[in-house]
Amino acid sequence: MRIAISTGGGDAPGLNAVIRAIVLSAHGRGWQTYGIRRGYGGLLGEDGIMTLTPERVRGITHLGGTILGTTNRGNPFCWVVKDASGKDTEVDRSSDLVDAFNASGFDALIAIGGDGSLSIAHALWKMGLPVVGVPKTIDNDVVGTIATFGFDTAVSTATDAIDKLHSTAESHERVMVVELMGRHAGFIALNSGVSATADVILIPEIPFDMNKVLEKIRKRDEAGRRFSIVVVAEGAKPKDGELLLLERRSAGSADRLGGIGSLVARAIAEQSGKETRSLVLGHIQRGGSPTTFDRLLGLRFGAAAVRAVADRAFGTMIALAPPSIARLPLSEVIGRAKNVPLDSDTLLTARELGICLGD
Numbered sequence: 001m002r003i004a005i006s007t008g009g010g011d012a013p014g015l016n017a018v019i020r021a022i023v024l025s026a027h028g029r030g031w032q033t034y035g036i037r038r039g040y041g042g043l044l045g046e047d048g049i050m051t052l053t054p055e056r057v058r059g060i061t062h063l064g065g066t067i068l069g070t071t072n073r074g075n076p077f078c079w080v081v082k083d084a085s086g087k088d089t090e091v092d093r094s095s096d097l098v099d100a101f102n103a104s105g106f107d108a109l110i111a112i113g114g115d116g117s118l119s120i121a122h123a124l125w126k127m128g129l130p131v132v133g134v135p136k137t138i139d140n141d142v143v144g145t146i147a148t149f150g151f152d153t154a155v156s157t158a159t160d161a162i163d164k165l166h167s168t169a170e171s172h173e174r175v176m177v178v179e180l181m182g183r184h185a186g187f188i189a190l191n192s193g194v195s196a197t198a199d200v201i202l203i204p205e206i207p208f209d210m211n212k213v214l215e216k217i218r219k220r221d222e223a224g225r226r227f228s229i230v231v232v233a234e235g236a237k238p239k240d241g242e243l244l245l246l247e248r249r250s251a252g253s254a255d256r257l258g259g260i261g262s263l264v265a266r267a268i269a270e271q272s273g274k275e276t277r278s279l280v281l282g283h284i285q286r287g288g289s290p291t292t293f294d295r296l297l298g299l300r301f302g303a304a305a306v307r308a309v310a311d312r313a314f315g316t317m318i319a320l321a322p323p324s325i326a327r328l329p330l331s332e333v334i335g336r337a338k339n340v341p342l343d344s345d346t347l348l349t350a351r352e353l354g355i356c357l358g359d
Helices: 015-028 094-103 115-126 151-172 187-195 210-222 260-272 292-310 345-352
Strands: 002-007 032-036 049-052 079-082 088-091 108-113 131-135 175-180 200-202 228-233 245-247 276-280 316-321 324-329
Touching: 002 015, 015 032, 015 108, 015 292, 094 115, 108 115, 108 292, 115 131, 131 292, 151 175, 151 187, 151 228, 151 292, 175 187, 175 260, 187 200, 187 228, 187 345, 200 210, 210 228, 210 260, 228 260, 260 276, 292 316, 292 324
Parallel strands: 002 032, 002 108, 108 131, 131 316, 175 228, 175 276, 200 228
Antiparallel strands: 032 049, 079 088, 316 324
């Protein structure tokens, strides 16, 4: 067997652990493993194919990022090329990808990615490619799996940052607004905000009323707590408001969100008169060494993906279904949103702790 691995979309701590587990599990079966560089670019002439041996993946479990590189603009069904005038245009290169895959003599593809990458994997499977998907996103918004690797690391990073803001916020009696990742799901903001004792948490699932946020800050002032910590997911939006876009991208790529933290901070400063600062944690949440949980989950996912290949269980996604690892049809996963349930225990806990959720 010759297995190809691709890592698409944003990077996440734990990716290298998945790659290492795939390589070692395949090697133990006498199979060969290859890494497609930069998403699918290595099969479409924009990069190359890397031979992966046990020696090549030695000592990478604790490393962040991915040794294969990745891109969030690598959809073969909407591949961006320059036309004769030098202008970017989109073409469907999925057939080229399938031809290149077959010409390379690969027997299976393990596609590691989030909802977008898994949707591409499903479409390639429908074209005849033998595909197994592995869910990857720090947002934890892939349907069918309790957790994705990278999420625990992102929450830990965000929690540590919010912890550090408490002392300076209290010293200066300021309001500190922290914008975290989370396009359509507020898991990072909610989990880190509750863990770091934030006073306000704004998530995409609950459109917020600015008056409720200001009321919470005012009540803290009246109680002698003259500082506040406000955590905002990048996809949070006010009632009757819109998502804030930093950049609108092509059809094959997700738009960039951002700026809601600054907007909330400005509103607080103007309407409360309090000194307010905003911070965008950004890609720090994606970086660094994975936590123990994410390392182990990545290794489990990688080994389970090779078992799925051995069973010829193509068109499926590996998922965490505690205490076991499960397989789900990709058709049941893609195109569906996994959001924070409004009756989730963590959300109920936040309310009972007196945290303002903007509603």
